[in-house]
Amino acid sequence: MTTGGGKTLAELILSKQSGRDVRAGDLVIVPISRVMVHDSVIDAVMAGLKDLGKASVWDTSKVGVFVDHAAPAPTPVVADSHRVLREWVRAQGIKTFYDAGEGVCHQIMVEEGYCEPGTVIVGSDSHSNSYGAVGSFGAGMGATDIAVALGLGRTWLRVPESIKVSFSGTLRRGVTIKDAIMRVVREIGTDGARYACVEFHGVGDLPQGDRITLAGMTTEMGAKAGIVVGTPEAPAWLRPDPDASYLRAVHIDLSTLEPQIAIPPRVDQVSDVSDAVGIPVDIVFLGSCTNGRLVDMQQAAAVLRGRRISPRVRLEVVPASRRQFEDAMADGTLGILSAAGAVIGSSGCGPCLGRTGGVLAGEEVCLSTANRNYKGRMGSPDASIYLGSPYVAAVAALTGVIDDPRPYLEASETDFDALVARRRADRGDRGAASERSGDRSRELLMAMPQRTGAQVIGMDEED
Amino acid sequence: MPRAWVFGDDLDTDQMVPGRYAPFMVGQDKFQNYAFYDARPGFAKEVRPGDLLIGGENFGCGSSREYAVAALKKLGVGGVVAKNFARIFFRNCINLGIPVVESPDAVTLAKDGDEVSLDLAGAVLRTPAGNATLRPLAPFAQQILSAGGVVQYLAAHGDFPKVD
Numbered sequence: 001m002t003t004g005g006g007k008t009l010a011e012l013i014l015s016k017q018s019g020r021d022v023r024a025g026d027l028v029i030v031p032i033s034r035v036m037v038h039d040s041v042i043d044a045v046m047a048g049l050k051d052l053g054k055a056s057v058w059d060t061s062k063v064g065v066f067v068d069h070a071a072p073a074p075t076p077v078v079a080d081s082h083r084v085l086r087e088w089v090r091a092q093g094i095k096t097f098y099d100a101g102e103g104v105c106h107q108i109m110v111e112e113g114y115c116e117p118g119t120v121i122v123g124s125d126s127h128s129n130s131y132g133a134v135g136s137f138g139a140g141m142g143a144t145d146i147a148v149a150l151g152l153g154r155t156w157l158r159v160p161e162s163i164k165v166s167f168s169g170t171l172r173r174g175v176t177i178k179d180a181i182m183r184v185v186r187e188i189g190t191d192g193a194r195y196a197c198v199e200f201h202g203v204g205d206l207p208q209g210d211r212i213t214l215a216g217m218t219t220e221m222g223a224k225a226g227i228v229v230g231t232p233e234a235p236a237w238l239r240p241d242p243d244a245s246y247l248r249a250v251h252i253d254l255s256t257l258e259p260q261i262a263i264p265p266r267v268d269q270v271s272d273v274s275d276a277v278g279i280p281v282d283i284v285f286l287g288s289c290t291n292g293r294l295v296d297m298q299q300a301a302a303v304l305r306g307r308r309i310s311p312r313v314r315l316e317v318v319p320a321s322r323r324q325f326e327d328a329m330a331d332g333t334l335g336i337l338s339a340a341g342a343v344i345g346s347s348g349c350g351p352c353l354g355r356t357g358g359v360l361a362g363e364e365v366c367l368s369t370a371n372r373n374y375k376g377r378m379g380s381p382d383a384s385i386y387l388g389s390p391y392v393a394a395v396a397a398l399t400g401v402i403d404d405p406r407p408y409l410e411a412s413e414t415d416f417d418a419l420v421a422r423r424r425a426d427r428g429d430r431g432a433a434s435e436r437s438g439d440r441s442r443e444l445l446m447a448m449p450q451r452t453g454a455q456v457i458g459m460d461e462e463d
Numbered sequence: 464m465p466r467a468w469v470f471g472d473d474l475d476t477d478q479m480v481p482g483r484y485a486p487f488m489v490g491q492d493k494f495q496n497y498a499f500y501d502a503r504p505g506f507a508k509e510v511r512p513g514d515l516l517i518g519g520e521n522f523g524c525g526s527s528r529e530y531a532v533a534a535l536k537k538l539g540v541g542g543v544v545a546k547n548f549a550r551i552f553f554r555n556c557i558n559l560g561i562p563v564v565e566s567p568d569a570v571t572l573a574k575d576g577d578e579v580s581l582d583l584a585g586a587v588l589r590t591p592a593g594n595a596t597l598r599p600l601a602p603f604a605q606q607i608l609s610a611g612g613v614v615q616y617l618a619a620h621g622d623f624p625k626v627d
Contacts, residue, residue, distance in 0.1 A: 011618055026626075026627075027601075027626040027627075028626060029626055030624055039487070039530070040485055040487055040528070041528075042487075043486065043487060044486075044530065044533070048614060050616045051488070051504070051618070052614055052617055052618065053618065055518055070487070072489070075488065077487065077489065077490055078487055078488060081487040088486065100592065113561060122525060125527055126525065126526050126527040128527075140527045140551055141527060141551060141554060142527050142532070142551055142554060142555035142558065143529040143530075143615070144529060144555070144558040144559060144612070144613060144614060145554055145555070145558055147614075148613055148614070148617065149559075151617075152622075154616075154623075156603070156623050190473055190521060190524060191473065191520055191521035191524065191547075191549070194521060194550065195550050220525060222521060222549055222550065223620065226549055263586030266473070266493065267511060270513075271520035336551070353482045353526075354481075354482050354483055355482050355483060355485070355488060359483075372477075374475050374477045374478070374525060374526065375501065375502075376477055376478070376481045376482075376483075377477055377482070377502050379483070381574060383482070
């Protein structure tokens with residue numbers, strides 16, 4: 001660890017909020033500026049509040065409730081749970097309520113201004129780290145922690161150590177901030193930021209939506225929080241001291257970055273797209289709090305405009321929120337995607353977690369723009385999920401295989417069509433659930449520095 | 464005698480209870496029957512009260528789903544011993560009163576199906592291959608765990624344990 005007298009963003013925020021001068025390793029009890037609650041935890045949260053003897057939440061104006069994880073309700077059991085949730089929200093008098101179709105909690109929390117920079121926000125979903133997109137200390141917690149936060153308006157935290165991620169240079173065409181954060185996950189690993197806060201430096205004037213992609217993906221490194229430095233929303237005091245101490249520093253030169261691909265079933269098994277070219281896919285998912293915004297849909301539309309997706313592939317597009325949905329309708333992006341053959345889903349978490357929307361069949365191969373590729377995440381445990389950027393997703397939908405999107409973006413019309421025709425011909429007519437895709441995924445895993453893990457072992461046992 | 468169920472590194476909560484078997488998908492009274500449904504078929508039927516889960520690094524990573532821990536609690540799992548834990552899973556266990564203890568060598572000493580015993584006071588996990596060392600819990604977490612969980616602690620004391 002580098003030594004210094006200064007404070008990281010996590011130390012600054014938790015010192016200010018706890019009213020003590022605290023450093024990494026200290027325990028604090030801090031007031032919470034907002035609690036985010038989503039549909040799948042409501043029963044446990046209500047039970048927790050009841051057991052705590054709390055008839056009502058501590059401050060209804062500081063609670064946001066969202067129906068997004070399995071929405072609209074896919075089964076009667078879920079519908080019952082949603083009904084209970086609506087009744088609870090009404091009885092509590094909570095005004096900040098977004099029902100099915102309004103969008104993913106994290107997207108709405110940030111874009112509708114519910115995240116106050118420099119404060120602590122806790123959420124019932126693990127990707128609550130997303131609130132660091134505007135400079136909030138956002139942490140995901142389980143249902144009982146959320147019930148306690150709702151009852152007391154406070155939570156306890158161990159002040160985390162921090163990891164400094166610095167970007168330099170600018171992204172080249174066809175390379176996105178998703179590729180940048182996947183490159184970071186490749187470097188740090190799924191547990192490399194366990195209990196830590198990831199601080200992002202050098203993001204320049206990155207749009208708010210892209211900052212959500214960065215902050216939210218810190219969850220995939222085990223981080224307690226992920227905070228972007230110097231956002232336009234942040235107050236002047238919210239700047240890490242130059243002599244702050246960090247566990248580790250990671251530098252990524254954006255100008256030399258290639259599109260990245262996460263190989264199933266680990267988010268940190270990441271390779272350059274050039275190593276994964278030709279892997280066939282059956283279904284492409286464009287959406288989630290990671291990549292379901294207008295800019296992501298526009299990137300896909302740039303590839304798909306005036307064309308039809310491969311007859312071997314289904315494409316599902318789920319805008320992250322109603323605002324993103326309507327913006328993409330207004331500028332014609334959704335029209336382009338629909339004309340290309342996409343299924344457009346109502347805003348929400350969609351198939352990212354396999355509870356609603358197009359769940360995966362056994363041994364299907366998916367290219368997803370979301371944030372997790374665990375075994376069984378999107379449906380059958382025998383399905384495989386590759387993670388990539390919206391550009392990679394669009395090219396996969398068009399050709400039926402994983403490919404580097406950059407040549408497509410540079411090609412003339414004729415060359416573009418030739419590229420597509422060649423890839424489609426190479427892929428053939430079989431479902432991607434062929435031995436070939438299984439072998440390719442294994443070859444890629446063998447070729448990269450090995451990360452051990454239950455998930456990989458599980459795959460070997462099943463094969 | 465409790466038995467050991469041994470897992471590897473980076474065991475995620477989707478493996479503990481897949482999202483499609485969440486309580487609000489299958490019912491509050493049934494979800495525990497799907498614990499390790501894909502990762503360890505038969506677990507929910509065969510696990511006995513007091514059995515211990517033993518793991519490697521980053522145990523319980525991924526989704527914040529507390530029902531993964533609630534399922535273990537309903538099945539009577541007596542504790543989790545791993546090299547280290549993902550943060551939300553760790554908090555969820557403390558909050559629901561399941562002992563979670565770090566041990567550098569439990570995962571190498573304990574074999575799947577071994578008869579083992581967790582001695583929190585003595586800070587050891589006894590296995591047929593020898594005693595694994597346990598790292599003592601922070602007093603703050605220990606106090607909550609001793610009360611049986613955070614709700615029980617708060618009900619008894621009205622506030623969190625002191626931190627400073």
